[in-house]
Amino acid sequence: MAPTFPxxxxxxxxALIAKNELIKMPCCFDGLSARLIEQAGFDLTFLSGFGASAxxxxxxxxxxxxxxxxxxxxRNAMQPLNIPMIADGDTGYGxxxxxxxxxxxxxxxxxxxxxxx
Numbered sequence: 001m002a003p004t005f006p007x008x009x010x011x012x013x014x015a016l017i018a019k020n021e022l023i024k025m026p027c028c029f030d031g032l033s034a035r036l037i038e039q040a041g042f043d044l045t046f047l048s049g050f051g052a053s054a055x056x057x058x059x060x061x062x063x064x065x066x067x068x069x070x071x072x073x074x075r076n077a078m079q080p081l082n083i084p085m086i087a088d089g090d091t092g093y094g095x096x097x098x099x100x101x102x103x104x105x106x107x108x109x110x111x112x113x114x115x116x117x
Contacts, residue, residue, distance in 0.1 A: 013084040013112035016043055025086070029055040034077040034085065047077050047111070049088035067093040067102060075109045084112035092116055 029051030
């Protein structure tokens with residue numbers, strides 16, 4: 001069982017979903033882009049794996065970024081935010097135990113949810 005952490009952003013995301021309305025969710029890639037999305041009036045953002053990789057490494061999202069690098073990018077993007085952010089969890093960075101760790105890490109960073117492919 002994964003550890004649980006209080007996560008007010010997850011609660012805010014649930015409330016948005018409960019409205020049963022279309023939610024526009026522009027992608028961010030760092031703290032500045034996340035803050036600009038919030039300032040533009042959006043209620044939700046998504047940390048794009050491609051955007052994070054392009055801004056951090058200058059390379060496409062081809063699995064070059066490690067779990068730690070993506071988690072660091074998520075922490076930095078969440079820092080200025082008062083809206084929920086969903087993070088790109090890529091493939092989970094390994095097996096089932098790694099996926100548990102990935103979800104817990106993003107939750108601790110303040111992300112509202114994690115998307116996997």
